[in-house]
Amino acid sequence: MNRLQNDAALHRGKQTGKNTMTKLDKTDLMILQALQNDAKTSMKTLADALHLSKTPVYERIRRLEKEGIIKRYVALVDPEKIGLPLVVFCNVSLAIHDEEHIRQFRETIGTIDEITECYTIGGIHDFFLKVVVKDLQAYDRFVLEKLTKIRGIAKMQSSFVLNEIKHTTALKPVENG
Amino acid sequence: MNRLQNDAALHRGKQTGKNTMTKLDKTDLMILQALQNDAKTSMKTLADALHLSKTPVYERIRRLEKEGIIKRYVALVDPEKIGLPLVVFCNVSLAIHDEEHIRQFRETIGTIDEITECYTIGGIHDFFLKVVVKDLQAYDRFVLEKLTKIRGIAKMQSSFVLNEIKHTTALKPVENG
DNA sequence: ATTGAAAAAAGTCGCGG
DNA sequence: CCGCGACTTTTTTCAAT
Numbered sequence: 001m002n003r004l005q006n007d008a009a010l011h012r013g014k015q016t017g018k019n020t021m022t023k024l025d026k027t028d029l030m031i032l033q034a035l036q037n038d039a040k041t042s043m044k045t046l047a048d049a050l051h052l053s054k055t056p057v058y059e060r061i062r063r064l065e066k067e068g069i070i071k072r073y074v075a076l077v078d079p080e081k082i083g084l085p086l087v088v089f090c091n092v093s094l095a096i097h098d099e100e101h102i103r104q105f106r107e108t109i110g111t112i113d114e115i116t117e118c119y120t121i122g123g124i125h126d127f128f129l130k131v132v133v134k135d136l137q138a139y140d141r142f143v144l145e146k147l148t149k150i151r152g153i154a155k156m157q158s159s160f161v162l163n164e165i166k167h168t169t170a171l172k173p174v175e176n177g
Numbered sequence: 178m179n180r181l182q183n184d185a186a187l188h189r190g191k192q193t194g195k196n197t198m199t200k201l202d203k204t205d206l207m208i209l210q211a212l213q214n215d216a217k218t219s220m221k222t223l224a225d226a227l228h229l230s231k232t233p234v235y236e237r238i239r240r241l242e243k244e245g246i247i248k249r250y251v252a253l254v255d256p257e258k259i260g261l262p263l264v265v266f267c268n269v270s271l272a273i274h275d276e277e278h279i280r281q282f283r284e285t286i287g288t289i290d291e292i293t294e295c296y297t298i299g300g301i302h303d304f305f306l307k308v309v310v311k312d313l314q315a316y317d318r319f320v321l322e323k324l325t326k327i328r329g330i331a332k333m334q335s336s337f338v339l340n341e342i343k344h345t346t347a348l349k350p351v352e353n354g
Numbered sequence: 355a356t357t358g359a360a361a362a363a364a365g366t367c368g369c370g371g
Numbered sequence: 372c373c374g375c376g377a378c379t380t381t382t383t384t385c386a387a388t
Contacts, residue, residue: 024259032252032254032259035251035252036251036252036253036254037251038249038250038251039216039217039250039251039252040216040250067258068255068258069254069255069258069259070252070253070254070255071253071254071255072215072252072253073215073216073217073250073251073252073253074212074213074214074215074216074250074251074253074346074347075209075212075213075216075247075249075250076213076247076248076249076250076251076346077209077213077246077247077248077348077350078245078246078247078248079348081244081245081246082201082209082246082348082350082351083350083351084348084350084351087296089266089298089305106342109342109343110342110343113348113349115343116343116344116345116346116347116348117341117343117344117345118341118342118343118344119264119338119339119340119341119342120338120339120340120342121266121336121337121338121339122336122339127342128266128336128338132348134351138351159298159299159305160298161296161297161298161305162296162297162298162299163296163297164294164295164296165283165286165287165295165296165297165304166286166287166292166293166294166295167293167294167295168293168294169251169253169293169346170251170293171254171256171259171261171290171293171309172290173254173259173260173261174259174260174261174311174315
């Protein structure tokens with residue numbers, strides 16, 4: 001039953017290194033674009049579109065995965081359809097910002113499902129969170145029961161999303177010119 | 178060559194409606210969790226983990242897709258590996274906020290690759306953008322050449338991300354109790 | 355609704371140009 | 372690097388329970 005819990009994304013081995021800046025040619029870019037749009041695009045479809053056979057497409061994809069350019073394949077679910085229509089952006093400042101508090105803050109962040117993104121913005125003790133919840137009441141509970149359980153939080157400022165206009169996971173690689 | 182450009186994600190038909198609140202049982206939740214973690218998890222793997230055969234798993238996934246709960250399957254690429262390491266959050270206010278300007282703003286947003294997310298936050302003429310670019314110079318060019326090309330922008334405030342601590346696309350559905 | 359088998363499609367890989 | 376072709380795995384369908 002716990003194979004489902006695995007970290008996955010390593011279904012064909014991965015790279016942890018951040019370098020190995022390999023060139024991406026036009027074909028790679030089109031493959032990336034297609035798979036970012038629809039991960040289930042078959043190799044035959046890609047091959048036909050690129051006027052190639054399956055082998056080069058297969059090997060390019062394999063290479064993109066191996067080099068960690070393609071990090072993983074995921075299913076995207078509709079937040080509204082699963083009862084999570086409210087998005088909140090939230091600034092959090094830590095009062096006590098010794099290494100231990102910061103380390104613990106980061107660790108805890110990773111375990112809280114409602115927090116989908118977390119960044120440091122303006123200094124080592126300033127965090128910026130994207131939070132996805134059911135409604136305002138759920139957000140209130142999230143703050144009280146989860147966020148403030150983390151020791152050392154000084155200030156908090158929440159911005160509630162009224163409407164989502166655009167949301168994509170697709171990135172267009174920079175031209176390597 | 179242009180099949181790659183298609184909007185896709187409709188590879189098995191989709192729903193546009195926002196309702197049809199169907200109950201998700203434990204099995205559905207585990208399937209969703211697994212596919213959000215790794216879209217390539219095979220049905221046999223899922224079936225084994227759930228102590229079922231492939232068919233019910235297949236039918237459940239099909240249903241989740243049909244109802245739009247699973248919106249699409251995508252490949253996630255590593256921004257750093259494709260030369261886009263800088264994330265900027267940006268508040269934009271419109272000066273002129275008649276319907277026509279707002280409509281055009283929204284339309285233009287959708288065509289700009291650097292903008293991965295856009296929300297309305299604090300009123301109808303207040304937008305919040307997530308922007309992904311190569312470096313500060315590229316951000317400057319983005320603002321000058323793309324953002325301010327949109328007529329009617331009054332104020333702008335940018336926050337630069339120093340470090341990404343968490344970033345997931347996986348959502349945990351609310352308990353249907 | 356679930357099973358198990360079987361057909362169809364997709365992915366994988368060695369070999370030759 | 373690419374194409375061909377054989378082999379493996381996965382997806383999809385379906386008759387029967």
